[in-house]
Amino acid sequence: MAGVTAALVAAEIHQIPTTIVYAGSKPTDCNSFWAQGGIIYKGLENVDSPALLAKDIHQAGAGLCYDPAVQKIATEGSDRVKQLLLDDSLKGAFAHVPFHRNDETGDLCLCLEASHSAPRILYKADHTGRVITEQITMAAARHPLITMKEDTIVTELVMQQGICIGVKILGGETQYASLGVVLASGGLAGIYQHSTNPPGFNALGSSVALATRSGAETKDLEYVQFHPTSLLVPNEARFLLTEALRGEGAKLRNVDGEEFAKNFHPLGELAPRDVVARGVFDEAQRTREVVRLDITHREPEWLDQRFPTIQEHVRKRGLDLAKDWLPITPAAHYTCGGVATDLNGCTSIPGLYAAGEAARTGLHGGNRLASTSLLEGLVFGAAVADFIGNGRAIKKETASLIRNCENNLSVASQNVYSKINSSSAQNSKIQLGRPSDEVGRLLQDLKQTMWDGVGVVRTHSSLSAAIQALQVVRERAEILYRDEPSRETVGLRDASIAGMAVASAALSNPVAQGAHHIVAND
Numbered sequence: 109m110a111g112v113t114a115a116l117v118a119a120e121i122h123q124i125p126t127t128i129v130y131a132g133s134k135p136t137d138c139n140s141f142w143a144q145g146g147i148i149y150k151g152l153e154n155v156d157s158p159a160l161l162a163k164d165i166h167q168a169g170a171g172l173c174y175d176p177a178v179q180k181i182a183t184e185g186s187d188r189v190k191q192l193l194l195d196d197s198l199k200g201a202f203a204h205v206p207f208h209r210n211d212e213t214g215d216l217c218l219c220l221e222a223s224h225s226a227p228r229i230l231y232k233a234d235h236t237g238r239v240i241t242e243q244i245t246m247a248a249a250r251h252p253l254i255t256m257k258e259d260t261i262v263t264e265l266v267m268q269q270g271i272c273i274g275v276k277i278l279g280g281e282t283q284y285a286s287l288g289v290v291l292a293s294g295g296l297a298g299i300y301q302h303s304t305n306p307p308g309f310n311a312l313g314s315s316v317a318l319a320t321r322s323g324a325e326t327k328d329l330e331y332v333q334f335h336p337t338s339l340l341v342p343n344e345a346r347f348l349l350t351e352a353l354r355g356e357g358a359k360l361r362n363v364d365g366e367e368f369a370k371n372f373h374p375l376g377e378l379a380p381r382d383v384v385a386r387g388v389f390d391e392a393q394r395t396r397e398v399v400r401l402d403i404t405h406r407e408p409e410w411l412d413q414r415f416p417t418i419q420e421h422v423r424k425r426g427l428d429l430a431k432d433w434l435p436i437t438p439a440a441h442y443t444c445g446g447v448a449t450d451l452n453g454c455t456s457i458p459g460l461y462a463a464g465e466a467a468r469t470g471l472h473g474g475n476r477l478a479s480t481s482l483l484e485g486l487v488f489g490a491a492v493a494d495f496i497g498n499g500r501a502i503k504k505e506t507a508s509l510i511r512n513c514e515n516n517l518s519v520a521s522q523n524v525y526s527k528i529n530s531s532s533a534q535n536s537k538i539q540l541g542r543p544s545d546e547v548g549r550l551l552q553d554l555k556q557t558m559w560d561g562v563g564v565v566r567t568h569s570s571l572s573a574a575i576q577a578l579q580v581v582r583e584r585a586e587i588l589y590r591d592e593p594s595r596e597t598v599g600l601r602d603a604s605i606a607g608m609a610v611a612s613a614a615l616s617n618p619v620a621q622g623a624h625h626i627v628a629n630d
């Protein structure tokens with residue numbers, strides 16, 4: 109989402125030729141595709157305002173948000189949604205997303221989510237991310253100045269004299285970028301045993317790993333948001349059960365069938381996300397049994413219409429929203445921190461930008477308000493493109509550094525690079541190494557370590573033990589990558605670096621706030 113937005117704004121508004129590289133086989137292989145709830149737009153004038161949205165974001169962020177980032181989202185967000193997702197102009201260079209509309213008036217429908225003071229969220233049933241991602245990537249794919257390269261995994265940032273001038277791709281190719289490299293490679297919640305993030309080369313911490321290997325600053329990595337309700341089916345990846353279920357009255361029940369949410373917070377199921385996540389976690393620990401989510405009080409037809417994707421998913425597993433209490437667990441969901449940027453997406457490295465879940469602008473502080481992240485991708489993706497397009501990026505130095513690199517390469521007859529905007533589309537299909545048992549096992553160990561030691565509740569000793577275990581994985585991952593660079597070894601190496609970064613950030617912050625819940629050793 110963030111990367112495609114940056115590319116579209118750069119290409120359409122600033123006429124900058126842009127290349128999007130992505131690890132999946134289609135641009136929709138990403139977290140954005142799986143967003144269920146929606147994207148913040150704006151509520152009706154008499155009930156909502158940018159100031160009210162800003163207040164909600166600050167409150168969710170446990171008082172740790174950076175106000176200028178919050179103000180930017182609150183004041184610019186709805187215009188960006190209109191420009192980029194509700195484009196009904198003749199040219200239609202951007203996306204026109206079929207959000208849910210009132211049958212009679214044709215007006216956009218707005219829904220309310222937990223911790224929002226007003227209905228202000230655009231949605232499409234329970235698959236909003238799918239319709240947004242499909243429409244915006246179609247817009248990028250048809251743009252003449254945008255090149256899209258699938259199955260293309262970035263393994264390194266190319267640095268010259270402290271400036272980022274391109275990226276190295278798995279398989280050996282180098283992509284140079286004379287105006288800048290934008291890291292929009294998502295978060296790291298996929299490195300946890302229980303995660304709502306889709307499997308594949310996704311959310312394995314590439315953004316943090318690439319940035320830290322090149323010395324870019326990261327911030328707030330200890331604030332990993334855990335979602336309270338993901339479907340717990342043994343031997344399967346977790347699947348998100350959206351907050352909207354609880355918004356529609358779903359209850360949390362323990363093994364004895366008791367509603368227990370009011371025991372941990374007066375707002376019960378609608379308490380802030382991190383509070384509910386800890387409530388579910390603690391109840392499962394206390395009873396040593398699985399906690400369940402119950403929305404069986406709603407009509408079957410209504411459930412089919414309101415939550416079609418979830419209903420289909422659970423039915424395939426022999427369950428039914430209308431009849432069954434669903435087994436759940438909290439799961440890592442979102443990375444509030446990331447590669448530190450200013451409001452233009454500039455990182456601490458000249459030539460390197462970051463946007464979306466990869467970036468830490470300070471918007472989320474200690475925790476994220478529901479449905480802010482798709483909007484963040486739009487606003488900050490566009491901000492990077494505007495910054496570069498308005499001529500504020502470092503052009504001259506980069507261009508001459510790239511020329512030097514290209515000359516050196518051609519002298520050595522190593523024609524292994526391609527230039528951004530090159531019309532000769534090089535074959536970027538990567539060589540997929542055979543996943544070795546060891547790589548798979550190490551990734552599994554790493555995820556378990558993150559869950560056990562750097563999870564919903566942390567202690568000083570759980571974090572220290574996790575760091576020790578992660579260090580072992582990290583050293584081995586470097587060797588495995590060096591011996592056989594492959595999709596799997598790149599993922600393991602990035603995950604181990606990102607995991608260490610999160611655990612270290614958590615250990616160095618003794619204050620329990622927001623999603624970082626650190627308690628005294630027991």
Ligand SMILES: Cc1cc2nc3c(=O)[nH]c(=O)nc-3n(C[C@H](O)[C@H](O)[C@H](O)COP(=O)(O)OP(=O)(O)OC[C@H]3O[C@@H](n4cnc5c(N)ncnc54)[C@H](O)[C@@H]3O)c2cc1C
Binds near residue numbers: 139261314483
């Ligand atoms: C199940 C679920 C439900 C959600 N629901 C909502 C919601 O309702 N509303 C909301 O606002 N947010 C929601 N979120 C959060 C939101 O979806 C994400 O925060 C947001 O989509 C992140 O967008 P992004 O563009 O930063 O990253 P992504 O959409 O994750 O895209 C990152 C891209 O980078 C690629 N990549 C990663 N590493 C590399 C590499 N080394 N080389 C090349 N490519 C790489 C990936 O393949 C991917 O294509 C949800 C998240 C999940 C998982």
